[in-house]
Amino acid sequence: MQTGAAGSGLGPGVEFDRIRSLLEQARVSLPSHVRVGPGDDAAVVEGTSLVVSTDLSVEDVHFRRDWVTPEEIGFRAVSAALSDLAAMAASPLGVLVSVALPASEGTRTWDELGAGVASACERAHAPLVGGDLSASPGPLVLDVTVLGQAASPVLRSGAVPGDEIWVTGALGGSGGAVRLWEEGLQPPEELRQSYAHPTPRIAEARWLARQGDLHALIDLSDGLQGDAAHLAAASDVEVTLDLFRLPVHPRLRGLFGERVATELALTGGEDYELCFAAPPGSVEGHAAAFPGEFGVDLTRVGTVGAGSGVYLRARPGEAGRRTDTGAFDHFAGDASE
């Protein structure tokens, strides 16, 4: 479950607490079918292995029409939603896509948007099972609901002190593209693709779950620092991230310099990579096989301790400095250049 506007740096911020309070209010008064409630990446419907999540994409909040094509808007919205299934190590059962399309748009926009939706569904082996279409008197709005199944969904809440924190792939590519667009520049194609065609790590999550102990799992939609804070809060632990270990997207350092590249990898958001906690030494043995299976790296980026919040270490052996969620400026001086 996403809460809008996070990570992209676009538009007004949205209070996460608002939707949560609505969900809590409605659940309290009802015979609950919800096993794992809202607040994790997706909800699990009680008595079933059904995992569900929904994800809005709003023009000029989550994307801009001068940044991405209609195909990319459709692909990206569906992939971002499917990433919530990956974050539970669930396998997709179906996708529903609702589109409010500006009345001025022609059939071509719709066809391209639909091609992106279909392509993202196909790549994730997730059938499109329903949808709705309406005219919009304003922005283009997509809402994507994903259904999956997971006999043993992996939650955010299972990390314990001593665990290692790992991530898939490279970080900051999507945020780097947004940063350049916001400066009126065209990002290089590799960064552009990170934003426009993210890969929900569905197969990767299931593979990792099969290898052994995934204590806690989350997908990186808000950025590593913010999502590590979610994982830490849900697990009631503290997470220390090693800035010198981050798998910074290879194009970022040359474009932005070390400091900003690290910032983007840490807080850029919308990479849709996985972040997970696992017992010490448990991942090392199969981490070498991961790139061969999936074409991306598996990187250890931190550790779990007793406490709360997220700490950052700029150098090995250094004591971590506590951060406030999402506020990179609070520790900017620590990023080595």
Add this chain to the structure above:
Amino acid sequence: MQTGAAGSGLGPGVEFDRIRSLLEQARVSLPSHVRVGPGDDAAVVEGTSLVVSTDLSVEDVHFRRDWVTPEEIGFRAVSAALSDLAAMAASPLGVLVSVALPASEGTRTWDELGAGVASACERAHAPLVGGDLSASPGPLVLDVTVLGQAASPVLRSGAVPGDEIWVTGALGGSGGAVRLWEEGLQPPEELRQSYAHPTPRIAEARWLARQGDLHALIDLSDGLQGDAAHLAAASDVEVTLDLFRLPVHPRLRGLFGERVATELALTGGEDYELCFAAPPGSVEGHAAAFPGEFGVDLTRVGTVGAGSGVYLRARPGEAGRRTDTGAFDHFAGDASE
């Protein structure tokens, strides 16, 4: 599954075929998990008894802010979506609500909207299991996804020649309210409530399914004439509706006269009552118990024959006159005054 803009008489029309073609395109190329595909009121996920549907509500397309309060917008959007579960005789498992809220709106709008969402969920015994919230740079947009289960979902496609056509409740109240608003008038409270607080007939549908032979079932979102045409097309039969039998909302004749009242009952839309086909004589026996159970009538309004399309009879014994879907003007002369 709804396709936007239908029934309300608001905004630009939307092509039903567009979303359908997208769904068909995506399904063709995929290993399909869909047992009952898009095109019925909801989809049934293969290998499960899971029924899913999604339903957009867009400001100035499906509702206007000067017609309804935020509470009513929330209540109505959720109830309309839940009606798709009723239309399959499914029981609710959960509801997901995504809201794109204009940035200018305060906390109060959100609180009221949330109260309407929670109230509609509670009345239908449908837990809210997830959602998303975003700022909107334009209209207020709600997208509601409903999950239900039905071991034996009742489809649109099972009507056979000889069946009777029945409806629950009174028709045209919602359309009557819209008609008055569009003329700049305030509808009387009863009509206003028909529009603002519709009742998804979930318990009614399950009760009817338990009583015996429901051959085909649909909910009345587009209006009886339009939805009967959907049922006829899906079942490959013709439906004849008896205008003189319609359970016209009791406030309509006094406000609009006989002709317009009949038109509203036939094409007004968004009543969210049920329409079903059942073998001759099979419903009569328990129709008398229905009002005592649910507080609304069960009314026989037509018959099923071999053929295609929808025919209207203004008087008993008269031959029906064929209609084109949704175009009341084509047969307006037939409505008795």
